[in-house]
Amino acid sequence: xxxxxxxxxxxxxxxxPDQVYTPEDFSDLHKMVSDTVAGFIKEKVVxxxxxxxxxEDGVAVALLRQLGELGLLGTEIPEKYGGAEADKISSLLIxxxxxxxxxxxxxxxxxxxxxxxxxxxxxxxEQKKRYLPDLATGKKIAAxxxxxxxxxxxxxxxxxxxVLTEDGKHYVLNGSKQFITNAAWADVIVTYAKVDGEHFTSxxxxxxxxxxxxxxxxxKMGIKGSSTCxxxxxxxxxxxxxxxxxxxxxxxxxxxxxNIGRFKLGVGxxxxxxxxxxxxxxxxxxxxxxxxxxSKFGLIKNKIADMNxxxxxxxxxxxxxxxxxxxxxxxxxxxxDEAGQKIADxxxxxxxxxxxxxxxxxxxxxxxxxxxxxxxxxxxxSQEYTIExxxxxxxxxxxFEGTNxxxxxxxxxxxxxxxxxxxxxxxxxxxxxxxxxLTPTMQDESDELLxxxxxxxxxxxxxxxxxxGSAAQKYGEKLIREQEILARMADMVDEIFGAESALLRTRKxxxxxxxxxxxxxxxxxxCYVNGLVPKxxxxxxxxxxxxxxxxxxxxxxxxxxKLTKFEQDNVFVMKRxxxxxxxxxxxxxxx
Amino acid sequence: MIVCIKQVPDTTDVKIDPEKGTLIREGVxxxxxxxxxxxxxxxxxxxxxxxxxxxxxxxxxxxxxxxLRECLAMGADDAILLSDRAFASSDTWATSYTLAxxxxxxxxxxxxxxxxxxxxGDTAQVGPGIAEHLGxxxxxxxxxxxxxxxxxxxxxxxxxxxxxVVSVGMPVMIAVDKSINEPRFPTxxxxxxxxxxxxxxxxxAELGADEDKLGMNGSPTRVKRIFAPERKGQGEMxxxxxxxxxxxxxxxxxxxxxxx
Numbered sequence: 001x002x003x004x005x006x007x008x009x010x011x012x013x014x015x016x017p018d019q020v021y022t023p024e025d026f027s028d029l030h031k032m033v034s035d036t037v038a039g040f041i042k043e044k045v046v047x048x049x050x051x052x053x054x055x056e057d058g059v060a061v062a063l064l065r066q067l068g069e070l071g072l073l074g075t076e077i078p079e080k081y082g083g084a085e086a087d088k089i090s091s092l093l094i095x096x097x098x099x100x101x102x103x104x105x106x107x108x109x110x111x112x113x114x115x116x117x118x119x120x121x122x123x124x125x126e127q128k129k130r131y132l133p134d135l136a137t138g139k140k141i142a143a144x145x146x147x148x149x150x151x152x153x154x155x156x157x158x159x160x161x162x163v164l165t166e167d168g169k170h171y172v173l174n175g176s177k178q179f180i181t182n183a184a185w186a187d188v189i190v191t192y193a194k195v196d197g198e199h200f201t202s203x204x205x206x207x208x209x210x211x212x213x214x215x216x217x218x219x220k221m222g223i224k225g226s227s228t229c230x231x232x233x234x235x236x237x238x239x240x241x242x243x244x245x246x247x248x249x250x251x252x253x254x255x256x257x258x259n260i261g262r263f264k265l266g267v268g269x270x271x272x273x274x275x276x277x278x279x280x281x282x283x284x285x286x287x288x289x290x291x292x293x294x295s296k297f298g299l300i301k302n303k304i305a306d307m308n309x310x311x312x313x314x315x316x317x318x319x320x321x322x323x324x325x326x327x328x329x330x331x332x333x334x335x336x337d338e339a340g341q342k343i344a345d346x347x348x349x350x351x352x353x354x355x356x357x358x359x360x361x362x363x364x365x366x367x368x369x370x371x372x373x374x375x376x377x378x379x380x381x382s383q384e385y386t387i388e389x390x391x392x393x394x395x396x397x398x399x400f401e402g403t404n405x406x407x408x409x410x411x412x413x414x415x416x417x418x419x420x421x422x423x424x425x426x427x428x429x430x431x432x433x434x435x436x437x438l439t440p441t442m443q444d445e446s447d448e449l450l451x452x453x454x455x456x457x458x459x460x461x462x463x464x465x466x467x468x469g470s471a472a473q474k475y476g477e478k479l480i481r482e483q484e485i486l487a488r489m490a491d492m493v494d495e496i497f498g499a500e501s502a503l504l505r506t507r508k509x510x511x512x513x514x515x516x517x518x519x520x521x522x523x524x525x526x527c528y529v530n531g532l533v534p535k536x537x538x539x540x541x542x543x544x545x546x547x548x549x550x551x552x553x554x555x556x557x558x559x560x561x562k563l564t565k566f567e568q569d570n571v572f573v574m575k576r577x578x579x580x581x582x583x584x585x586x587x588x589x590x591x
Numbered sequence: 592m593i594v595c596i597k598q599v600p601d602t603t604d605v606k607i608d609p610e611k612g613t614l615i616r617e618g619v620x621x622x623x624x625x626x627x628x629x630x631x632x633x634x635x636x637x638x639x640x641x642x643x644x645x646x647x648x649x650x651x652x653x654x655x656x657x658x659l660r661e662c663l664a665m666g667a668d669d670a671i672l673l674s675d676r677a678f679a680s681s682d683t684w685a686t687s688y689t690l691a692x693x694x695x696x697x698x699x700x701x702x703x704x705x706x707x708x709x710x711x712g713d714t715a716q717v718g719p720g721i722a723e724h725l726g727x728x729x730x731x732x733x734x735x736x737x738x739x740x741x742x743x744x745x746x747x748x749x750x751x752x753x754x755x756v757v758s759v760g761m762p763v764m765i766a767v768d769k770s771i772n773e774p775r776f777p778t779x780x781x782x783x784x785x786x787x788x789x790x791x792x793x794x795x796a797e798l799g800a801d802e803d804k805l806g807m808n809g810s811p812t813r814v815k816r817i818f819a820p821e822r823k824g825q826g827e828m829x830x831x832x833x834x835x836x837x838x839x840x841x842x843x844x845x846x847x848x849x850x851x
Contacts, residue, residue, distance in 0.1 A: 029786040032660065036777050044776075071779030084779040 004328050007350040008415050010497060011461055012429040017507040021323020023315060023590070024509055026089070033090045037072065037097035045101040052103055052225035053389070055217075060107050060225055061141065061185050068138020073112050077120060078339075081132035088326040092267050092318065099271030102389060103225025109268060110181035110226075111135070114261050115142025118190045119204060121340035122245040122253050127204060128340075131188060143186035145177035145231045146254055152178075153406045155192075155254060156200060160233060162193035169240060171195070171203065173211070173233040179400075183214050183229035191231070192250045199248035203238050211236030222392030256344040259354045261401045263325075263347075266357030267318045269365035269397055273311045274588040276365070276372040276390045280304065281586050283387075284375050294375070301579035302572070303371045308582050309524045310364040312590060316501035317360055321353045352414050355407040356497045359490070362397035362404060369394040408490035409483060415493070416472065416479070430469030433462055437559050449515065450503060450522055452567075453529040457499050459563040460532065463540050464492040466559060474547050485546060488539045495532055502528060509591060517591050520581050523574040524590075530571050537564040592634040593700040594647045594667065595690050595721065596627035598658035599711040623658045626706025628665070628774035629767045634704050635666050636772065637739055644668045646697055650678055650689050656790055663785035664777030671697065675794035677802060682810035683712070687720025689805060692798040694725065702744070703764045707732055715766070722764035729764040730757050734771050 005019065026034075044063065045052070051059045067073055075091045077083025098105040116135045119127055119142075134140040151157040160175025173193050180189070189205045189212070205212060215230035245253050281304060284295035294300050328346040332339070347354070369391040373380035380387050398404045419426035446452075471485050479486065502525045510518035537560065544556045581589050600619040623631075634645045647662040649655050650673040659670035673693045681689060694703060703725075705718035715731070722729035734754060735747035743760040749768055777785070795802065803809060829844070831837040845851045 028657075028660075029783065032657075032664065032777075032782050032786060033779070035661075036664070036779075036782055040776050069778070070776055071781075075779055084783060086779065086783065 004331065005324060006418075006424050007324075008352040008418055009424045010500060011415075011464060011493065012424065012426060014458075015500065015504060017504045017511060020320045020501065020504045020508065021089075021326065022505040022508055023319050024505070024512065025319075025323070026093075030089055030093055033086070034093040034097055036070075037094050038100075040067070040070065040072075041097060041100045045104055049102050049225075052101075055225055055227070060104055060227075063101075063104055064107055064111065064141065065138040067108065068136070071136075073108075073116075073138050074132075074136025076112070076117070077132050077136045078334075081120075081128055082136040083132065088329060089319070089322050092264070092322045095264050095267045096271035096274075096318075099268045100275050102393065103223045105268060105271075106181055106223050106226035107185075109264060110144060111138075111142050113264050114144035114257050115182065115186070115188070115190060117260060118144070118202060118244060118253050118257050119188075121256065121344040122202065123204070123340070125337055126241065127244070131204065135188065140187040141182055141185045142188045142190065143180050143182040143231070144257070145180045145183075145189050145191040147178050147180070148176065149178050153403055156251065158192055158194060158200065160191070160193040161197045162195045162201060162203065162238070164195070164240070165237070170237040171240060171243065173203065173205070173236040173238055176215075176230055176232040178230050179218065179228055180231045182227055183231050184217065184227035189231060190244065191233075192254060193233075195247050200250040200254075201247050202244040202250040202253040204242040204244050205233075205236065205238050206242075209236050209238060220396075222389070222395055256348055258402055259347050259351050260344075262358035262407065263318075263321060263350075263354040265397060265401050266314065266354075266361030267322075269361035269394075270311065270314045270318050272390055272394065273307070273314060273361075273365045273368040276368045276387060277304070277307045277311055277582070278587040279385075279387050279390075280307065280372040280375045281582050283379075283385075285583055285586070287377075295579075295583055298572070298576065300375060301576045303375055304582050305527070305575035305578035307368045307371055308578055308588060309528055310367055311588050312521070312524050313498040313502050313528060314361050314364045315590075316505045317353075317498050318357055320501045320505075321350060321357055324350055324353065352411050352493065353497065355402075355411050355414075355490075356494050358401060359404050359407050359494050360498055362394075365394045365397060405487070408487040411490040411493050412468070412486045413480065415468075415489075426465075426468070427472075430465045430472075433465045433469065437462075437466075449510070450506065450525060453499075453503055453525055456529050456533055456566055457496065457503060460492070460496050460499070460536050463536050463560065463563050464489065464496060466556070466563075467492065467540055467543050470547060470556065471543065482546075485543050488543050491539055492536065495535070499525070499529055499532055513591070520578065521590055523578055526569055527571045527574050527578070530566075530569055533564055533566040540564075592637065592643060592645050592702045592704060593694050593697055594627070594630045594634050594645060594662070594704040595694075595717070596631065596647055596649045596658060596662060596706070597624045597709045597711075597717075598622070598649065598651050598655040599624045599709055602710050621654070621657065623661050624706055624709045624711075625774075626708060626710070626767065626769060628662075628706075629769055629771050630704035630706045630765075631662050631665055631667060632772045632774040633733075633736060633765070633767050634702070635775070637702070637736070641739055643701070646671065646700075648673065648690065648693050648697065650674070650681070650686055650693070653792070656792075659790055660785045660788070661777065663788050663790075664782040665775055666777075666781055670788070670790045672790055672792045673794075673798070674792050677795045677805050680807040680810065681805065682812035683714050683716035683720055684811060685805055685807075685809035687717045688724050688809060689798070689800065690717065691721045691724035692800045693793060694721065696793065696798060699762065701761045701763075703727070703762070705764065705766045707766045707768050718764055718766035725762075725764075727762050727764050728759050729766070730759055731766040732768050733765050734768045736765075736771070 048059055071084045074083030075086040079085045098108050119131050135142055146155055148158050162171040162173050164171055187207050191205055192202050195201045211234045213232045218228040284300050285293050287294045325347055332342045372387045373391050376385055376387050379385050418424050468489055471479055475482055506518050506521035506525050509521050540560050598621050601622045638645050645667045646669040647659055647667045648671045653674055656672050663670050673689055678689055708715035719729055730746055730748055732749045733746045734749045738745040745758045748755045748757050829837050829840050831840055
């Protein structure tokens with residue numbers, strides 16, 4: 001494990017381009033898998049999208065079962081339980097393509113992700129044998145029931161109770177779960193209850209267990225074709241064999257699964273963003289105003305370019321994380337019964353990155369979908385156009401799998417914990433920075449392509465360390481109460497990871513294919529970093545002003561001035577070129 | 592069974608160069624000719640019922656291997672790529688000769704399946720050409736396979752306004768229409784297996800073919816001119832509140848044109 005990159009370590013170390021995985025590294029197999037799913041969506045799902053959205057009887061379930069027959073529900077399941085046991089990148093590509101299927105992607109995601117993975121990762125051999133083959137083929141459909149009416153973000157506050165029967169053969173569950181995706185169709189529900197009202201524990205509940213009932217469908221803003229209902233347990237007798245993991249360790253199951261869920265959510269958002277951009281580019285080139293296609297106007301080009309850039313950053317983030325997880329999984333001995341647990345632990349290492357993917361992906365999609373509607377003008381507000389649905393469907397992504405606010409708190413909390421445990425030398429790096437900042441140094445001014453951007457990202461990392469170090473010193477353990485500061489720290493982590501992923505990917509493209517092939521990616525990286533530096537300036541000032549007064553404040557401000565020194569480039573001209581490249585292919589473009 | 596396939600540009604994505612009148616192929620994704628997928632599906636269905644083996648074969652540049660892999664992912668057992676500089680610029684006659692030589696080398700199939708035509712050239716000549724080169728009977732535009740027997744088969748062949756039922760002996764070349772079936776999607780397992788499968792490439796040397804019958808030398812077709820047909824007048828949609836209004840408008844227009 002020595003060579004593996006530690007989760008969160010990107011903040012304090014220099015990562016080299018060949019250490020990051022990028023979409024340019026996809027194998028022929030990855031492309032085949034991606035094309036197969038894209039073909040299925042185009043031919044089977046898109047023609048039925050209205051029926052799915054109207055929740056016409058059985059349409060979504062039938063499509064899910066067809067996906068099962070094609071082996072696409074079991075890509076992460078080992079062959080011995082009827083899965084395809086494909087690599088992580090393949091499963092990400094499937095998730096990305098699925099997002100073009102509207103609500104079906106939710107049905108798919110809830111089933112294959114949070115529904116199936118708890119059993120795969122934490123189930124015992126008997127449970128895996130009993131459930132996984134049917135989940136892999138879609139014979140059975142899974143749901144995941146964690147949220148309760150009064151336990152949303154505060155999941156541990158669950159009221160659902162489990163009591164062992166006198167004969168020791170069953171747990172009797174009482175309580176109800178809220179907003180459960182796939183509830184109406186599920187055969188298997190992974191849920192949580194407190195044993196004796198105290199020990200938070202995970203259970204696998206069969207839908208046909210007496211005492212389990214499903215509430216009415218929620219009338220949602222978007223993702224209307226997915227089923228979302230409450231699940232009610234009234235003296236539901238669940239066999240003791242269905243206890244998942246260990247009594248009192250339900251939080252381990254819940255949080256591990258959420259890590260993967262968050263990461264995959266980012267990937268799903270990526271697919272939807274590409275789709276929205278494609279539709280917007282097509283529309284802009286077809287729509288004439290003032291005797292010319294609106295695509296020719298500078299303001300539309302500016303939007304198209306920003307959409308492409310945000311999508312590029314999201315894609316670079318998602319597959320970089322995919323590569324990190326893939327690398328660590330490849331080092332594991334997965335022959336034993338503990339294989340699933342080992343994979344879950346490996347993903348846990350990248351909890352910070354998973355939250356970054358969730359926050360960045362969902363906010364990028366919101367931006368892209370919103371600008372997509374804007375480009376469509378009045379037609380974008382009409383349900384006749386797909387962009388309207390994408391806009392509505394996008395909104396939930398900032399809410400579920402842990403709200404973006406919760407994820408913004410998780411990032412610095414996890415980072416501080418890793419620092420305290422000595423897993424990443426954050427404190428040492430912060431101290432070293434303080435020394436460095438006190439000694440005046442000249443920064444190298446290199447003419448090399450992207451040297452300025454690289455330097456800027458290095459400085460952004462220093463700003464983060466400055467803020468995080470000062471905040472930790474000032475508040476110590478009580479930092480947890482300063483949510484506004486924590487969220488700003490998370491914003492910085494998010495953007496540093498994004499900008500750095502784009503930079504490294506661009507460098508990797510240039511190294512492999514030359515400067516010309518990398519010129520578009522380089523322009524995107526430059527434009528993005530140009531926008532980022534002033535953002536960090538504001539964020540850091542807000543935090544400094546909230547924490548310090550007098551001389552300390554002034555000293556920090558003056559350090560910040562040095563670190564945010566950046567000569568603005570002409571981004572307007574670059575963005576016009578980026579937009580023209582999108583128009584030429586009528587879709588998201590990098591090379 | 593041997594299925595002949597072709598890798599073609601996805602014509603739903605193709606644009607025409609307005610000056611040269613030719614297809615702009617750059618950046619257009621390549622796909623398996625849709626009718627050929629029907630041919631693969633037909634062969635796979637027979638294999639499921641009667642057993643046997645399905646080999647897909649194509650002539651094309653090295654990247655045509657992607658098309659073969661897609662057919663392997665659908666379930667074909669083997670794939671062979673015929674690729675050689677000597678095959679370049681073949682017309683349909685030289686192409687069908689080359690494929691016929693490839694088929695001979697594979698062995699003696701009971702059925703050779705082809706799609707009725709390719710969506711890029713639309714000639715529908717290669718399948719019949721193969722049958723001629725091999726001296727085999729052929730049935731084109733097949734819309735249904737009614738029965739497969741030990742030494743022959745009964746099929747339905749679509750003709751204008753109806754269909755013919757044809758009883759034919761084996762070996763035979765069958766060119767299928769789109770209506771014959773709905774091609775299956777590759778499964779995840781099939782895709783992974785296809786990815787690992789080795790696909791042999793046979794060139795001039797391996798086929799032992801007559802060089803004069805290949806490529807440019809073996810192609811009697813000469814293209815005189817390529818042009819985009821002039822746009823004919825556009826149709827007109829007549830709209831109205833109800834049928835009677837639409838009919839009245841239509842009659843008025845027909846009278847104006849002195850049709851009625």
